[in-house]
Amino acid sequence: MSTASTLTTPPAWRLPLLVLAAGAVSFFALPDQLGLVTRIAIMALLVLSLDLVVGIAGLATLGQAAMFGAGAYGAGLFALHLHGDPLLGLMVGCAAGALLAFLTGAFVLRYQGFTFLMLTVAVSQIAASLVQRGRDWTGGDDGLTGYTVAPLLGQFNFDLEGRTAAIYSVAVLAGACWLARRIVNSPFGLAVRGIHENRARMAALGTPVFLRLLGMYTLAGGLAGAAGALAAQTQGVVGLDSLSFGLSAELLVMLVLGGAGRLHGALIGALVFTLLHHTAASINPYHWLFVVGGVLMAVVLVPPEKAWSWLRARLGRPQAGRQVTGRPEAGPQDAERAAEVPR
Amino acid sequence: MTLLLNIALDGVAYGMVLFIIAVGMSVTLGLMRFVNLSHGAFAMCGGYAAALMVREAGFSFWLALPLAVLATGLAGAVIEALVLRHLYRRSELDQVLFTIGLSFVLIASANALAGPQVQLIALPPLLAQPVDLGWRTLPAQRLFVIAVGLAVAAAAAWTVAYTRFGVWLRAAVDHPDTAATLGIPIRLVQCASFAAGAALAGLGGVLGAELMPLEPYYALKYLVLVLVVVAVGGMGSISGSLLAALALGTVETASKYLLSGWGSLPFFLAMALLLAWRPQGLLRR
Numbered sequence: 050m051s052t053a054s055t056l057t058t059p060p061a062w063r064l065p066l067l068v069l070a071a072g073a074v075s076f077f078a079l080p081d082q083l084g085l086v087t088r089i090a091i092m093a094l095l096v097l098s099l100d101l102v103v104g105i106a107g108l109a110t111l112g113q114a115a116m117f118g119a120g121a122y123g124a125g126l127f128a129l130h131l132h133g134d135p136l137l138g139l140m141v142g143c144a145a146g147a148l149l150a151f152l153t154g155a156f157v158l159r160y161q162g163f164t165f166l167m168l169t170v171a172v173s174q175i176a177a178s179l180v181q182r183g184r185d186w187t188g189g190d191d192g193l194t195g196y197t198v199a200p201l202l203g204q205f206n207f208d209l210e211g212r213t214a215a216i217y218s219v220a221v222l223a224g225a226c227w228l229a230r231r232i233v234n235s236p237f238g239l240a241v242r243g244i245h246e247n248r249a250r251m252a253a254l255g256t257p258v259f260l261r262l263l264g265m266y267t268l269a270g271g272l273a274g275a276a277g278a279l280a281a282q283t284q285g286v287v288g289l290d291s292l293s294f295g296l297s298a299e300l301l302v303m304l305v306l307g308g309a310g311r312l313h314g315a316l317i318g319a320l321v322f323t324l325l326h327h328t329a330a331s332i333n334p335y336h337w338l339f340v341v342g343g344v345l346m347a348v349v350l351v352p353p354e355k356a357w358s359w360l361r362a363r364l365g366r367p368q369a370g371r372q373v374t375g376r377p378e379a380g381p382q383d384a385e386r387a388a389e390v391p392r
Numbered sequence: 393m394t395l396l397l398n399i400a401l402d403g404v405a406y407g408m409v410l411f412i413i414a415v416g417m418s419v420t421l422g423l424m425r426f427v428n429l430s431h432g433a434f435a436m437c438g439g440y441a442a443a444l445m446v447r448e449a450g451f452s453f454w455l456a457l458p459l460a461v462l463a464t465g466l467a468g469a470v471i472e473a474l475v476l477r478h479l480y481r482r483s484e485l486d487q488v489l490f491t492i493g494l495s496f497v498l499i500a501s502a503n504a505l506a507g508p509q510v511q512l513i514a515l516p517p518l519l520a521q522p523v524d525l526g527w528r529t530l531p532a533q534r535l536f537v538i539a540v541g542l543a544v545a546a547a548a549a550w551t552v553a554y555t556r557f558g559v560w561l562r563a564a565v566d567h568p569d570t571a572a573t574l575g576i577p578i579r580l581v582q583c584a585s586f587a588a589g590a591a592l593a594g595l596g597g598v599l600g601a602e603l604m605p606l607e608p609y610y611a612l613k614y615l616v617l618v619l620v621v622v623a624v625g626g627m628g629s630i631s632g633s634l635l636a637a638l639a640l641g642t643v644e645t646a647s648k649y650l651l652s653g654w655g656s657l658p659f660f661l662a663m664a665l666l667l668a669w670r671p672q673g674l675l676r677r
Contacts, residue, residue: 301488
């Protein structure tokens with residue numbers, strides 16, 4: 050993921066603006082698919098949080114679902130027992146995810162590589178077992194239901210068509226994109242990216258490696274918790290599958306599909322994967338595995354960058370106007386990029 | 393006392409199944425540095441092949457078992473030779489992505505071929521009956537699994553330590569370029585090791601069908617367990633895998649008997665503690 054090292058990053062407002070624009074377009078173009086839009090926004094937020102851990106900090110994890118589940122159950126329990134306000138619930142979910150990430154990160158971040166990966170799996174599996182065991186609180190296998198979410202800002206009810214839910218989730222996603230970009234561009238984010246590139250050198254430079262990674266892990270946990278809270282509030286039910294190994298694996302697949310370490314890749318991966326899943330699953334619940342499995346293998350055998358440059362080489366001639374935006378032609382592109390790096 | 397004996401017997405049998413499946417993955421992951429998340433799918437292939445042969449073709453169990461193992465090994469060899477060898481030098485994320493995709497396709501194929509229901513492998517009469525040891529009767533199937541597990545462990549350790557192939561394998565792992573220069577057929581070694589691992593996974597899938605029910609999502613469901621065994625045992629260590637599989641298998645079985653409400657919590661707690669104690673695995677090569 051050497052792309053994480055590019056120091057010239059786009060301004061923080063660009064990605065959220067694109068997200069809002071895409072949300073607005075889909076809101077008016079697909080009024081009967083708002084549930085899907087909500088789902089994509091939630092998945093995108095979750096994959097974005099995963100990108101902070103995997104793409105930016107370079108920690109391969111299969112346990113991000115634990116933080117998502119913590120946020121979902123936190124927000125659901127908050128709405129059930131204390132207060133139905135969605136924004137307060139969002140805060141609670143965010144805090145729950147961040148807290149779990151902080152507590153478990155303090156343990157698992159002491160290890161690296163495969164050991165770390167397996168410990169994150171253990172964390173999410175232990176969390177799932179605890180939730181299943183705490184049937185009186187969490188509903189166990191039946192899931193947590195029966196809570197009502199109050200109108201957003203005291204005015205907008207969560208209607209059946211899912212309009213409020215869609216706008217709400219897209220808005221939260223846009224905010225999270227802004228936040229994530231600011232984090233990545235901050236000195237703190239630079240330090241974390243430095244640790245990704247070379248842990249030993251950053252430690253030698255005096256960076257407190259463990260604390261920086263713990264900070265990033267906690268922040269990402271908070272975002273994942275927010276995604277969980279969104280899911281709990283917009284779906285009205287929290288199931289055990291929100292903590293499952295399968296979800297964590299799918300998230301990683303989405304991230305790699307879109308490209309790790311670039312934030313917008315997380316959004317693209319979540320969008321493509323969720324759309325693919327949705328279309329294939331509506332045909333036959335098992336066919337979607339054929340399609341998704343095939344796409345995954347194809348992506349590895351023919352990486353997207355290669356496919357794009359091939360396409361650009363094919364279609365590049367008539368589109369000379371694209372050079373205005375600073376994108377060189379397909380052929381010499383790689384050579385130019387290679388020449389840029391050392392400077 | 394009977395309870396303890398049951399726990400010990402079932403736990404060891406479960407651990408042996410985990411070991412038989414995990415040892416191939418431990419070798420590919422630890423020695424060849426290839427993250428093969430489709431390993432669970434190979435175990436499923438073996439189990440399905442045996443189930444279909446016994447049920448549809450009417451083969452006897454004793455014929456279906458070696459045939460299924462052979463078929464899985466062959467499938468592993470073909471996939472390795474065609475595709476996977478190109479991925480050895482790619483990033484881990486690429487390997488993860490590809491092998492998960494492969495698992496998805498195999499899950500979908502299993503479902504398309506045999507439907508979503510659980511596949512049962514009818515046991516031959518010899519294994520279905522209990523064995524009378526004079527002072528106690530024990531299920532023959534469990535004893536058979538334990539015996540096969542021990543045989544696999546001994547054969548694998550002997551192959552790696554004492555045969556020409558084992559020498560080649562260790563040389564190919566330690567320094568592939570030098571080994572190739574010395575005339576060791578690297579490609580053959582890699583392909584054969586991978587195929588052997590796949591075949592063993594298939595064997596584990598057949599033997600473990602009683603303990604780990606064969607259904608399409610088998611490939612992902614038990615993948616976690618196999619990964620845990622590999623991590624706790626130490627990547628690439630055969631004896632470590634055996635030790636980890638036995639320990640974790642016993643923990644899992646004991647918790648099923650004694651703490652039935654807690655799900656897999658004791659299993660993963662034990663794993664976390666063992667990994668915290670020895671991050672590189674119990675016995676790292």
